[in-house]
Amino acid sequence: MKKKINKKNNKNLWGGRFIEKPSDTMVRINSSINFDKKLYEKDIIVSKVHATMLSNQNIITKHELKKILIGLTKIEKEIKENKMQFNDKLEDIHTHIESRLIELTGTLGKKLHTARSRNDQVATDTKIWLIEQSKTIDKYLKNLQLSIIEKAEANIFTYMPGFTHLQVAQPITLAHHLLAYVNMFGRDRENNKSLIERHNYSPLGSAALAGTAFNINRDETSNNLGFKSPMSNSIDAVSDRDFILDSLNLCCSISIHLSRLSEEIILWSSPGFGFINLPDTFSTGSSIMPQKRNPDAAELIRGKSGRVIGNYVALFNIMKALPLAYSKDMQEDKEPLFDSIQTIKDTINVMSEMIKEITFNRDKMLKMCNKGHINATDIADALVAELDVPFRDAHMITGKLVALADKKEMQIHELSIKDFKKIDKRINKNIIDKVSLEESVKNRDSYGGTSPENIKKEIIFSKEKWCND
Ligand code: ARG
Secondary structure (H helix, E strand, C coil): CCCCECCCCCCCCCHHHCCCCCCHHHHHHHCCHHHHHHHHHHHHHHHHHHHHHHHHCCCCCHHHHHHHHHHHHHHHHHHHCCCECCCHHHCCHHHHHHHHHHHHHHHHHHHCCCCCCHHHHHHHHHHHHHHHHHHHHHHHHHHHHHHHHHHHHCCCCCEEEEEECCEEEEEEEHHHHHHHHHHHHHHHHHHHHHHHHHHCEECCCCCCCCCCCCCCCHHHHHHHCCCCEECCCHHHHHHCCHHHHHHHHHHHHHHHHHHHHHHHHHHHCCCCCCCEECCHHHCECCCCCCCCCECHHHHHHHHHHHHHHHHHHHHHHHHCCCCCCCCHHHHHHHHHHHHHHHHHHHHHHHHHHHHHHCEECHHHHHHHCCCCCCCHHHHHHHHHHHHCCCHHHHHHHHHHHHHHHHHCCCCHHHCCHHHHHHHCCCCCHHHHHCCCHHHHHHHCCCCCCCCHHHHHHHHHHHHHHHHCC
């Protein structure tokens, strides 16, 4: 067992007016140290920047600053090396660090909290942490997009059924289907970028809620912490958790995109589809059925979207009726935030790795294109294009062809010319010949459509847009 420091120090920093100590259960629910210790590096940097500003404004001396900075560096090292004894009585990471500083520097440490409050401190720490995490998430999403684009590139001519209502609808290319996800994760990245830009303003210096009478320099602290500028209303600054709500919202969006992709991986790896082979590294077996190969990684990603959505709902509920400014309810923001961010990072990375290792069964995909009268729309379109039949009528005629094919237990394109003519005399061989999988896919060359020529362009475009920076 390592020897832990600050063992004896368990005094809170606000006890002056109290006669009795808080009850044990109060101490327990009041404590956030178990989870907000994650913010320790941010709390140290925020304290250093604050202390430097106090010195530049002649609120503390250069000499005092030097000692405070040395103390804070030492504390950071102690926490990193797991030497600090965390204690519920010291409530949170801010009090732990400040108490330790007082232990190390005596009265001097008590000056650090001049012109600030834990209210602006916690908002600043959390925001800096979140902005850093957002940048990491962007990097991970970019990786995921890259691994999907690589698979798309190799499957420009891989035909598969496109589905609506999970019923065979029209032929598409696998690349087209995969690139849809690149766009979805692209929107997430854009949301993430705008989230950082919209919230990149510093709460520090707002103190408890009303600002401070000390001659502080909020521009300096804001600059030194990498913010665009200080938040302009101190009450808003300490009450605002929109940056966390926006982030939880974004996590939900990423999560449902991942969940939809997972769902397809689960479906496609089942024998009914057989479109993909899952790598061993992302599957598990059954303890009783020796043949099983279960898509657990995809199932977990799908399942975890539930908790990410739960975290979002939790914080919206916590915030919905809070009066301004700070209330202790807001301490409940961190667990949902930390959990969602960790879950999102893990699930993006698992998905990226899994996508890289998935292999596709092209013949199974092709085979399913021979089901569900996949070419029916092509026949209706050909009736319009070749015979000038209004589309609604063409739809009706093709519907009858489908019914006939069903009766004969055939696919629509397998009907004989005689069968076609039975339904509508005008149909000729010319029209029927035009109806093939390749033609169907090739001809859907409207902007955004599935044709391989379009897809080649979309791949170039996607690489430039998403993978260049
Ligand atoms: N641990 C608190 C939180 O996360 C810090 C702010 C405490 N402020 C207060 N006035 N008690 O919200």
